[in-house]
Amino acid sequence: MREIKPRSPLALLLIGIAVLYAVVLFAAPLVAIIYGAFKDGIDPIIETLTDPAVLHAFEVSIGLALGAVLINTIFGLVTAWVLVRQKFRGRGLFDTLIDIPFVFSPVIAGYAMIVLFGRGGWLAPPLFPIVFALPGILLAKTFVSLPFITREVQPVLGALSLEPEYAAYTLGASRWATFRRVILPELWTALLYGIVLTFARAVGEFGAVAVVGGNIEGYTETATSFVFRAMNDRNSTGAYVVSLILCLVSLLILFLMNLLRRRMVVSRG
């Protein structure tokens, strides 16, 4: 059944272009990073990975990305629910606005946060600082990764049949029990996929975080801003080592996503 016709020259050309494109854009930089990280032996790597500033930067990056995941899971589910199940004036506009973080430059988002929450800003916080502190970074990471969960959950929720829900109500289940035992099991895969994407985006963010955080070492510096700083300090090994770890995290995420996608195809198909 497969491959009835021999491959045409055009197909071969397209395969060649696709593979070359992937190699040039992904594989070559990855090889360069691995080479850069290991070219001076193992000592600079250990030095980088035991540097308190680096460890702190990873803590900030990963901890606040998890925070962004938590916030966006709750609000993403609520938003998806509202968009699918509620009819209200302006729903179409609201649906469009959810994608703003995809089209907005993160750097501009960062500056907007400073204008809002910074010194003398309209929403300048009275008790603790938001911008140039960890809450600002959490906010930035949450903003840039906001649409994923909504966008993953929305279509699955929309495709769900209402009958099992009504059946559960009829049998006396509470709203919460219905959500937890009837709806959530259907959403799990899409939700997890959204969570993985949210986490990946939040960990990797640089522009908004650099603007909002002020890059204070050992405080608001993230792994990505450390890479930027290390390049400027002529500490190229440090930059490569931290980049390599970020790459490994991304690859791990990629495999997770593949796994989930297969589950999704199975459960949907």
Add this chain to the structure above:
Amino acid sequence: MKHFTVIAILVASLLALLPASAQNTPPPITLTLAGYAVPREAYDEIIPLFQQYWLAETGQQVNILESYQASGAQSRAIAGGLEADVAALSSEPDITRLVDAGLVNEDWKANEFGGIAADSLVVFAVRPGNPLGINDWVDVIQDGVEVITPDPATSGGAQWNILGGYGAAWRGFVPGYEGEEGAAEFLRALATNIAVLDRDGRESFLTFERGIGDVALTYENEVYAGLLAGGEYELIYPQSTIRIENPVAVIDTYVDAHGTREVAEAFVNFLWSEDAQRVFANHGFRPVNPVVRAELGIFENGAGAAAEATPAAEPSSIEHNPLIAFPPVTDEFTTLDIGGWPQARTQVFGEAGLFTQIIAEVQGR
């Protein structure tokens, strides 16, 4: 009743003890330093010296958080709410912005050193062997010479570079471009040759290091930092150049809010100590402390004789790096010689400023 008395005595004696023990070991204090991109390596050495000094003086541990970015960007961040205690920036207008924002008191320059932590000069870095023969400003504007300098909109360093060439021309050191009008023409020719405008001084110099451009306009200390890190290029002094003055100031509003005024002021004063100034010198900055200047043979134009009056230095554990020298140039001028910073700020770099317009024109070609 008996119990009550015992407890009362115990509580009273404990209360009496508390303040005393608190004075013996004051809780650690945290200071935030917001600097421009280039002097990081120097501060990495000065900070531990200050921590030792402060511990010895007061018994208090001081943690110093550091943030470094382009001077203009850093200044805007501080004005926007980055609550640093000390700002070490690359040019006076970036501190003036903080004065205008009501964060720094107007008298920040009122000390022996005029608020300047360290000096430098605008110089050129060229490829090994100086293949294009770039020895002075007039060579930089020849047809086809690719110039690397940061963007004056974000970088204080870039403003120094531009003012260096502008002033040299104004003062008659660029044949064919003398005087105020000639200097404007010089800027036009210079802008035409600029190949890359990076965000800050360090990024710009790294661009040059990676092989782009024929000549980098940069700080003397930036070239030394690169040469010490194994960079391969040559340091060229033009005949006439500007003295870069890097200001430092305590951010009054924030230190008062944090209760860190004492330690912040001590830190800034420590920057002018002989040891801190020697560290600056070892990173290619020209010190401002007269004792350390004398050690290195740096004298004001024609002030060699006065230097003999400088007191001898205390013995120090910090030795001067023999690879770093600070030769005199024929005409070392300051911003005051070309009208001062407020004038340069509006007339050259402001929205309607000369260089702003020239860059817009040249890039819009």
